[in-house]
Amino acid sequence: MAQKPSIPKGTRDFSPAEVNKRNYIFDTIKKHFQIFGFQPIETPSFENSETLMGKYGDEGDRLIFKILNSGDFLSKVDDVTYSSKNSGSLTPKITEKALRYDLTVPFARYVVMHQNEIDFPFKRYQIQPVWRADRPQKGRFREFYQCDADVVGANSLLQEVELIQLYDAIFTDLKLEGVHIKLNNRKVLAGIAEIIGAKHLLVNFTVALDKLDKIGEEGVKKEMLEKGISEESIAKAAPLFSLSGSTGEQLTMLKELLQDSEEGLEGIRELQFVMDTVKEIGLQSAQLSLDVTLARGLNYYTGTILEVSAPEGVKMGSIGGGGRYDDLTGIFGLKNVSGVGISFGLDRIYLVLEELGLFPKTLEQSIEVLCLNFGEEEALASLKLINTLRKLGVKADLYPTDAKIQKQFKYANNRNVPYVILLGEKELVENAFVVKNMANGEQKTFSIDSIEDFIASL
């Protein structure tokens, strides 16, 4: 007895309707990427392990899918390593490749490998699946698509401004209005850590701070203490917890707090510039705000940090994020190439659009015209008609068998076909065809010699 087939945890099949909706998002994102001057690249699904390992922190390494070596991979492992049963030391010896974890690190590798062919500044976009050995939840999968746009080789903060405009353009076009773009700067975080005397604990400090809206001030303080940050330090950071008011007021308060940190003040200047310039140009529907608690776990960000969350009332994690990384290509041996980029989480955007009912109704239509099948002779005439319609760009189809007309109509109805053509015995004689508008039930007769009249009525 055959077992019921299944697919691995955290993976999905997509039905025609779902693929259509996903493509709608892909196409919208792609369109704006190109309008903003980004060019597409693609990289392999899997990379050499050393390209990926160590780039996302210990937590990230754990979530990277490793690919078992081919052939007799165990024979090359020495007895000591083998019998110690230590996954940490055994893993590197039996896996040399790993599935891509995000698109940014492979892109950095790409830039380094192709540095002599690339004209900098290089603006690239990349839309491909990535894999994470995470435990799935709603909106979290083990295979999912990322849509990235990055610029490398340009230090200008105008890039940040442009990427914010790009977020705004895409979400506005998707009719997802009112998304929140949160802005922060790693230098500000580093400056604060420096001022409070916890510079060596920067990562622990920021990870804890990032949870402010979730676990509250007391929770954050508790976590900081647990991570080895002294009470004295935490007290110094206190103003952060009660930061409020307009962007300008917040920046003024931060400036005061950071007056003895050169790095921190630099971060403030950067934030100020980006905020001011975006304000000058204006956004269509997105809301940009400052959020000093925004940290994001990825270690490689060095300047601007961006995160996008769904509009008020939609329960969903972030639907996009990004930032500036000055050293990413440095890991692969290319110094002084600054990069800044943003990412869109397709699957989460999908869930948000679905929840808010923002997908266009036309996506549910597979064809515009279905021609009913009345029998051999009529079908032949229908095919000729459809052939003409197709040449004119109309999505048209013939019902393949002369099933009962009722059944054929039902099929058209279920497929959301807006127009049904009836070309039966009677019409065949009269060299005509009847068009039924499925929405209102109206029927009109057209001559086969003047199909244009029908097209014009669509």
Place this chain on the structure above:
RNA sequence: GUGGUUGUAGCUCAGCUGGUUAGAGCGCUGGAUUGUGGUUCCAGAGGUCGCCGGUUCGAACCCGGUCUUCCACCCCA
């Protein structure tokens, strides 16, 4: 990786403290209606109760394991 949760017809879900032949709505198929769908009426098909094992005279129900779903951590898109 830690702790919990879920799984019954194509879909959404009932199913009592373990007790004959596991139900409903929607969908599907056929008919009322041999050239007219979306409304209505009638009839029908469709189930290894996630999987493996255990307890029991008897298991959808209890126990163990496993897979899956979702949730809280962790982390993140």
